[in-house]
Amino acid sequence: MSTPFQIVVCGSFVPDPLQTLEPVTGPAGPSLKNEMMLPAVLDPWAGHALFEAANLARKTPGSKVWLVSLGAKAKLQQVMMTVAQKAPFELVALDGPASGFTDSFETAAALAAAIDGIAGLDRARLLLFGGWESASRGACSTMQMVAERLGITEQFQGVDQIAVSDDGSFEVLERVEGGRHQVSVCTAPPALLGWATGNLPEPRNNPQVGMANMRTVMPALQRAKAAPIGNAGLAFSGVALPKQQRQTRIVKDMPAEEIAREIVAWMGEE
Amino acid sequence: MENVLLLAHTEADGSLAKAGLEALATALGLGGALTVGLVGAATQAAAGQIAGCGAARFLAVTGDAFGQPRYTTDAAAAEALCRAADCPIVLAAGTSRWARALPGVAYRLSGRVDTHATSLTSANGAPAVTRWFYRQRMEAVLSRTQRPWVVLLDPGCVAPWSSAGLAGGPRGYPACPTVEAVSVEPPATRTTVTGYQAPKADEQTIRPDAKVLLVAGAGWTKKQADGAVHAAEAEQLILGFLRKAQASLGGSKSVVDLTGEGEAVLHCMTHMNQVGQTGSTPRHAKGLSTCCHGEEPHVVGWRFVNQRRAINLDAGCGWARGKADVLYVADAFEVMRHVNALLG
Numbered sequence: 001m002s003t004p005f006q007i008v009v010c011g012s013f014v015p016d017p018l019q020t021l022e023p024v025t026g027p028a029g030p031s032l033k034n035e036m037m038l039p040a041v042l043d044p045w046a047g048h049a050l051f052e053a054a055n056l057a058r059k060t061p062g063s064k065v066w067l068v069s070l071g072a073k074a075k076l077q078q079v080m081m082t083v084a085q086k087a088p089f090e091l092v093a094l095d096g097p098a099s100g101f102t103d104s105f106e107t108a109a110a111l112a113a114a115i116d117g118i119a120g121l122d123r124a125r126l127l128l129f130g131g132w133e134s135a136s137r138g139a140c141s142t143m144q145m146v147a148e149r150l151g152i153t154e155q156f157q158g159v160d161q162i163a164v165s166d167d168g169s170f171e172v173l174e175r176v177e178g179g180r181h182q183v184s185v186c187t188a189p190p191a192l193l194g195w196a197t198g199n200l201p202e203p204r205n206n207p208q209v210g211m212a213n214m215r216t217v218m219p220a221l222q223r224a225k226a227a228p229i230g231n232a233g234l235a236f237s238g239v240a241l242p243k244q245q246r247q248t249r250i251v252k253d254m255p256a257e258e259i260a261r262e263i264v265a266w267m268g269e270e
Numbered sequence: 271m272e273n274v275l276l277l278a279h280t281e282a283d284g285s286l287a288k289a290g291l292e293a294l295a296t297a298l299g300l301g302g303a304l305t306v307g308l309v310g311a312a313t314q315a316a317a318g319q320i321a322g323c324g325a326a327r328f329l330a331v332t333g334d335a336f337g338q339p340r341y342t343t344d345a346a347a348a349e350a351l352c353r354a355a356d357c358p359i360v361l362a363a364g365t366s367r368w369a370r371a372l373p374g375v376a377y378r379l380s381g382r383v384d385t386h387a388t389s390l391t392s393a394n395g396a397p398a399v400t401r402w403f404y405r406q407r408m409e410a411v412l413s414r415t416q417r418p419w420v421v422l423l424d425p426g427c428v429a430p431w432s433s434a435g436l437a438g439g440p441r442g443y444p445a446c447p448t449v450e451a452v453s454v455e456p457p458a459t460r461t462t463v464t465g466y467q468a469p470k471a472d473e474q475t476i477r478p479d480a481k482v483l484l485v486a487g488a489g490w491t492k493k494q495a496d497g498a499v500h501a502a503e504a505e506q507l508i509l510g511f512l513r514k515a516q517a518s519l520g521g522s523k524s525v526v527d528l529t530g531e532g533e534a535v536l537h538c539m540t541h542m543n544q545v546g547q548t549g550s551t552p553r554h555a556k557g558l559s560t561c562c563h564g565e566e567p568h569v570v571g572w573r574f575v576n577q578r579r580a581i582n583l584d585a586g587c588g589w590a591r592g593k594a595d596v597l598y599v600a601d602a603f604e605v606m607r608h609v610n611a612l613l614g
Contacts, residue, residue: 014404017547017567021407030410044548100403101410104373105382135405135547140385141373148374154461155341157370160541173467176366179476179542181467182339187460197541197548201527233382233415237398241408242573245592250585252599259598260608263579267482267515267556 002168004062005189006122007053009089010111010130010146011046012071012098013079015039017135023239029231030101030239040075042083045131049195051203053129054087056162065089066121068114070107071098073224080217085210086203091220092118096227100136101239103231108145110227115150123150125189132157132194140194147192154191156184160198271302271392272417275357276325277348279339279367280310286319289363291430293423294323297361298431300392305329307351308449309344311337318446322433328449329354335456342459344371349378350454358417359397361390364424372420381418388427397421405547406573425478426553426574475512475519475538482517483554483575484508485545487562488524489582491534494603501534507606509538514613518554520545520571522562546571560602564588581605 015021015038022033032038042050050067057063067089069076076093092114096102115121115128128150130143140157147155158175165171168188173181175196251259276297278290286294297304305327308316313330331347348371352360360376362368364385376383388409389400398413399421468474490504512519521536521543528535545552547567557575562568564580565588572578572593579596580589589597598605 017405018565020566021404023408023410032404103382105377108377137403138386138405140369141376141383144370144373145377148377153342153345153374153457154459155370155374158366171464174366174370175542176339176466178478179468179474182366183464183467184340184461185464191460197544199541235413235415237411237413239403239408239410242406246578246595248590248592248594249596250590250599251596252585254598254600256600256604257608259581259600259605260612263558263598263605263609264612266577266579267558 002060002164002166003125004060004064005056005127006064006125007057007127007129008066008068008115008118008121009046009050009053010068010128010143011043011049012069013040013075014043014098014135016041022241025236025239030236031099035099036072036075040079042079043131043134043136045133045195047202048198048200049129049131049193050083050087050089051200052162052195052198054089054203055200056164060164066092066118068092068094068111070094070096070110070227073221076224077221080221084213084217085205085207088209088213091213091217093220093224094227095224097229098136100138101231101236102137102229103234104137104139104142105145106229106231108142108149110229111142112146112149115146123190126152127189128152128192130194132159132196143192143194150190152190152192154186156192157194158196159193160196162193271300271395272359272397273303273305273357274300274359274361275305275307275352275355277307277309277351277360277362277368277372278316279344279365280308280313280316284310284312284315286316287365288430289365289425291320291432292425292428293361293363294320295428295431296390296423298323300359300390300397302359305355305357307348307355309336309347309351314446314449317449320431320433321447323431325447327355328447329452330449331452331454333456338463339367339370340459340461340463341371341374342457342461345374345378346454346457348372348375350452352379352418354452358419360418360420362420362422364422368422372422376418376420379418381420382414382416383420383422384412385422387421387423390421390423402573406551406570473509473538476542477516477518478552480516480518481555482515483520483552483557484511484515484517485520485522485557485559485562486525486536486539487522487560488528489561489602490536491525491528495601499534500603501536503603505536505538507603507610508536510610511606511613514610518552519543520552522546522568523548559589559594560606564593569593
């Protein structure tokens with residue numbers, strides 16, 4: 001059996017995908033209209049990373065999972081009520097913006113400092129998890145910079161699978177062009193894994209896990225340090241919703257054969 | 271305009287891929303002096319491929335260790351090229367390889383990075399990046415004061431640079447340029463790339479360069495008019511269409527999630543195929559949606575699909591609300607049987 005891992009997952013919340021989003025621009029730059037009122041969920045890719053972390057920790061006894069989350073405290077608390085029932089973890093909360101318009105460089109600095117401050121974290125056994133994308137900024141750069149700040153240079157992005165061997169090495173499947181996976185073997189931690197969707201379904205809510213988590217979540221939220229993200233040097237000259245609205249032609253009562261002919265003709269058009 | 275470094279990695283055959291040539295076209299459009307930085311096991315052929323592009327300098331980090339797409343070696347090579355070129359703007363294609371490595375390089379250089387750029391243009395001498403936020407829900411134009419500014423350009427956004435019309439040299443290109451070797455000691459790494467795997471499906475269904483995207487929704491796996499599920503036939507129809515039309519396959523979240531939920535599944539469908547808010551945003555000229563309701567979280571993945579048609583039994587589905595050009599209210603099984611027959 002391999003050495004237990006210390007798995008740190010970075011992830012925050014995003015607006016519920018079913019919500020209509022509208023940008024507004026204020027003195028501090030762009031944000032979402034009524035951002036604090038929008039229902040929020042854990043970012044889907046961060047969610048996959050958390051579920052994979054919990055699965056790996058379950059299969060590797062002695063492992064531990066932390067969730068490092070940067071967001072407005074009130075929103076974090078609301079999202080944690082659901083997330084805490086999915087997987088066992090210890091929360092490290094940072095009170096700051098989770099907006100899509102915040103800069104990844106400064107966000108990475110805040111996250112790396114928080115990870116650096118985790119008492120007793122063994123860097124030699126550290127697996128840093130996060131999403132390779134996000135449903136807000138989609139910066140695809142935050143985790144790489146967090147890892148660099150922590151001195152982690154074995155990095156993988158678009159990960160769909162990790163398989164740990166008895167000798168502690170692990171095989172990683174990363175998404176690459178053309179719908180393929182690149183297969184790599186890393187001999188030992190520390191390493192960064194930026195997760196795509198993985199292969200695990202979302203775990204069912206487990207109230208017992210939720211109860212155990214909430215004992216540490218609430219104090220963590222109370223202890224959350226302020227993490228202002230300044231966006232220094234970054235200027236937005238415009239943020240707009242796409243304007244294209246199609247005039248949909250709705251075709252009813254047309255025989256299937258005729259529809260097929262129309263589709264084939266359309267496919268052949270330049 | 272500020273000087274620009276274009277970073278490009280070679281493919282297994284030593285050439286530059288289309289995405290790299292697209293980034294080159296964008297770099298040339300900026301107007302600043304261009305330096306090309308190449309990384310790969312061998313780089314001379316790639317330099318020859320773009321010899322006539324007008325770059326002021328060609329730099330290269332070459333060696334077997336730099337042939338593998340891997341963070342440690344790619345980051346070391348890119349960092350060395352950036353330092354040698356000393357350009358304030360660094361542009362690269364948003365390939366999986368550069369997307370993995372360049373954000374860390376930006377940090378090492380105390381610079382900043384923006385990925386998923388759809389354009390990088392110069393307005394009054396100042397570069398500005400256009401990119402989408404909230405998964406293609408809103409588009410923004412941004413600029414930065416920090417340098418170097420590393421920008422990764424999404425593939426498929428601009429026409430690739432072409433040597434057509436240039437004076438002929440070997441294989442139709444001008445003579446090979448002088449390439450300055452940048453020496454980099456391969457850093458110690460614990461990672462070895464051991465190979466590639468296609469997704470767990472019978473055949474390749476993801477074709478980024480296909481003209482047509484076929485999207486299948488969960489409706490294919492539900493009970494049909496006869497009260498039975500026909501997942502096997504659905505799969506046959508879908509794969510038959512893909513084969514005949516050389517189309518690419520996409521799926522809604524609900525259909526790819528079925529695999530993990532133990533329901534009737536389409537074996538050709540994996541999470542790699544997922545299109546939408548939590549999936550990919552492919553670029554295809556045309557898209558045909560089948561058995562999918564066209565709700566917003568899915569349709570944001572169609573942002574770069576130009577012509578859209580849908581087949582659905584529900585005339586009030588999301589596609590009818592300005593999201594498709596044409597909605598056929600019909601049984602997709604029946605229509606696709608005929609389509610496949612017509613395609614031969």
